[in-house]
Amino acid sequence: MEFSIRAALVAGWQRISKAGPVLVLAGALCALTLPTAHATVRNEAPGILSPAVGNRLLELIHLEGEGAWRDAEAGYTALIATGSLTPYERAILLRQRGRARYQLEDLTGAIADWRAVIALGALPDEDANALRINTGQLLMVVDDYRGGITLIEAAIARGVPLNGDLAARLAQAHARIEDHEGGLPYARFAFARAEEAEAGGADRQTFSLLLYYYQQLAMLPDQLALIEDMVARWPAEKANWTSYASLLAQAGREADAFEVNRIMYLGGMLTSSAELVRLAQYYSWYDYPYGGAVMLERELNAGRVERSTANMQLLANLWRHAREWQRALPVLERVATTSGAGTDFEAYGEALYQAGRFAEAEAIFVQALNRGGLSRPGDIWTYIGNARMEQDDLGGAARAFHRALEWEYSRAGAQGWLEFIASKRAILAAAAELERQITIEDCEIEVERARRQIVVSPAGYDIAGNRVLDIPERCEPWFDRQGNRLPVTQPT
Structure with missing residues (x-):
């Protein structure tokens, strides 16, 4: 008469778990139905053990229950060594010994035994698949990810339903062997199942796993959509916001990336000097230098941004680009006198101009x-020429523009200014000549008017008796005191 020892095996097989950097092993192995210990006739059918094997198996399971795993392993080894076993009996003993070896942390031995069981093909499909799942996960624990994937996928192909947990493990294993095309469907499946769960959706680890695949496969739109969900779900997570801004920039949405950084700043997420400086640069890149300068100056004054020469240069450049010259001047002066660099003096000079x-x-x-x-030193000589022009120093300006002619890039502009100066000089000379002629004509009228005056006082004549006219001072360059024209002299 046969009897069942399923309860004994169920009690013996506890949940197998082995923590690793990526994997956690799946649940308990299925129990088996064994023959009665009092049977006197050996039945070769699958699922039936001889009385000798069955009774000894019960004894060894009892040892397992007492924690005597080493003795149990030795007992299984002795039974297996008898050689007179059916495939089913051999499968059962190898399976039990594998469990004992697992408990003794002999993972290599456990894997070898369980692989041998699978190769025998003597167990029911349900039991064999459970063993494939557990063996596959053990292989992943010992870094044989490809072998583990093969066994677990074989179980799935033989009817084991794919669930979120298995999909996540397969996705992790594919990631470890950098098979991203093969692992992506599992990562998506695991994410979808987690989102369907009633416990609040996918956790950070599941999000991160799928995001990893999107990153590795350069799936930018999918990355962006996923990180948007992460920002919405965990709004206080700075790393999500940082990734979001980076992805927006990669997608060509620089203005949106800038706005995300502004939100992070207003939310107090940007705290380091480097982060705040990067935000100020964003302001400059997106044509809002005034806002960047105000922000950077505030953070410099608060001490959250280092007062380095580079950061002061950035502040000065922001004020310059905003055309806030008066606010830029003290910063530029400090930078120039601190660094002593010609380029910094150039920027300071431009602001002064x-x-x-x-x-x-x-x-x-x-x-x-x-x-x-x-x-571009030629440009600086052009600037000097312009500054001298503003001070009405045409000669000094011309000398500066002549120096600017030495460089091709500044030659056209300098030549234009020199032509302008020549034209202006000609105009000024013509104007001066016209003014001279008008003045002479006015003086001639004044002289004639003076001659017609009747003079009776001796003071109106010189020693020689010549009439002395009252000549206006402005006429003295052209007329003597008797009203005679003086010799014409050419202007220098």
Whole structure:
């Protein structure tokens, strides 16, 4: 008469779990139905054990219950070594020994035994598939990810339903062997199942797993949609916002990336000097230098941004680009005097020029040239010429523009200014000549008027008796005191 020892095996097989960096093993192995210990006739049918094997198996299971795993393993090994076993009996004993080896942390031995069981093909499909799942996960624990994937996928192909947990493990394993095309469907399946769950949807680990695949496969739109969900679900997570801004920039949505960074700043998420400086640069890149300068100046004054030369240069450049010359000047002066670089003196000179302080600008531009390191010195000579023009120093301006002719990039502009100066000089000369002629004509009238006056006083004549006229001072360059024209002299 046969009897069932399923209860004994169920009690013996506890949940198998082995923590690893990626994997957690699946649940308990299925129990088996074994023959009666009192049977006297050996039945070769699958699922039936001989009395000798069945009784000894019960004894070994009892040892397992007492925690005597080493003795149980030795007993299974001795039984297996008898050689006179049916495939089913051999499968049962190998399976039990594999469990004992697992408990003894002999994972290699456990894997070898369970693979041998699977190869025998003597167990029912349900039991064999459960063993494939557990063996596959053990293989992943020992870093044989490809072997583990093969066994678990074989179980799925033989009817084991794919659930979120298995899909996540397969996705993790595919990631470890960098088979991203193969792992993506599992990552998506695991995510979808987690989102369908009633416990609030996917957790961070499930989100991160799917995001990893999207990143590796350069699936930018999918990354962006997923990270948007993560930002909405965990709005206090700075890393999500940072990734969101980066993805927006990669997608060509720079303005949106800028707005995300502004939101992070207003939310107090940007705290380091580097983060705040990067935000100020964003302001400059997206044509809002004034806002960037205000923000950066505030953070510099608060001490949250380091007062380095580079950061002060950034502040100065933001004020310059915003055309806030008066606010830029003290910063530019500090930068120039601190660094001593010709380029910083160039920027300072430009701000002085734009602020209308032409004499100071000229002096600073000369310093910039003397210090050197300028990428376009011809432009600086043009600036100097312009500053001198503003001070009505045409000669000095012409000399500066002549220097600018030495560089091809500034030659056309300088030549234009020189032509302008020549034209202006011609106009001024013509105007001066016209003014001279008008003055002479006016003086001639004045002289004639003076001659017609009747003079009876001796003071109206000189020693020689010649009439002395009252000549206006402005006429003295052209007429003597008797009203005679003086020799014409050419202007110098």
